[in-house]
Amino acid sequence: MMAKQSIDPLTKRQLAATSVLKAAPTWEPFRGPTGKLLFRVPGSRPGTTYTVCATSCTCPDAYLRHSICKHRRAVAAYLTAVKAFLAHRRQYRKDRAHDG
Numbered sequence: 001m002m003a004k005q006s007i008d009p010l011t012k013r014q015l016a017a018t019s020v021l022k023a024a025p026t027w028e029p030f031r032g033p034t035g036k037l038l039f040r041v042p043g044s045r046p047g048t049t050y051t052v053c054a055t056s057c058t059c060p061d062a063y064l065r066h067s068i069c070k071h072r073r074a075v076a077a078y079l080t081a082v083k084a085f086l087a088h089r090r091q092y093r094k095d096r097a098h099d100g
């Protein structure tokens with residue numbers, strides 16, 4: 001049996017955020033009252049969902065510990081990746097148009 005390695009809390013959170021991020025297609029996007037893009041993200045306990053954006057989350061971890069929870073980390077990473085993707089696509093299309 002392998003000895004349990006101790007992982008520092010930040011690494012643990014990053015790993016947790018990565019597993020939340022992998023489920024991004026199950027997040028339900030919607031617009032908040034101010035028009036801001038929000039996501040309903042399933043919690044680890046069945047039947048729970050949290051309302052998440054890059055700067056806030058309704059989960060207990062965010063509320064009780066005032067920390068950047070795994071959901072916020074995952075949504076922030078997702079939005080960064082989507083922006084990078086869209087920028088790539090724009091550039092690709094521009095280059096293609098020039099090659100005409």
Ligand SMILES: [Zn+2]
Nearest residue numbers: 057059069071
């Ligand atoms: Zn959260």
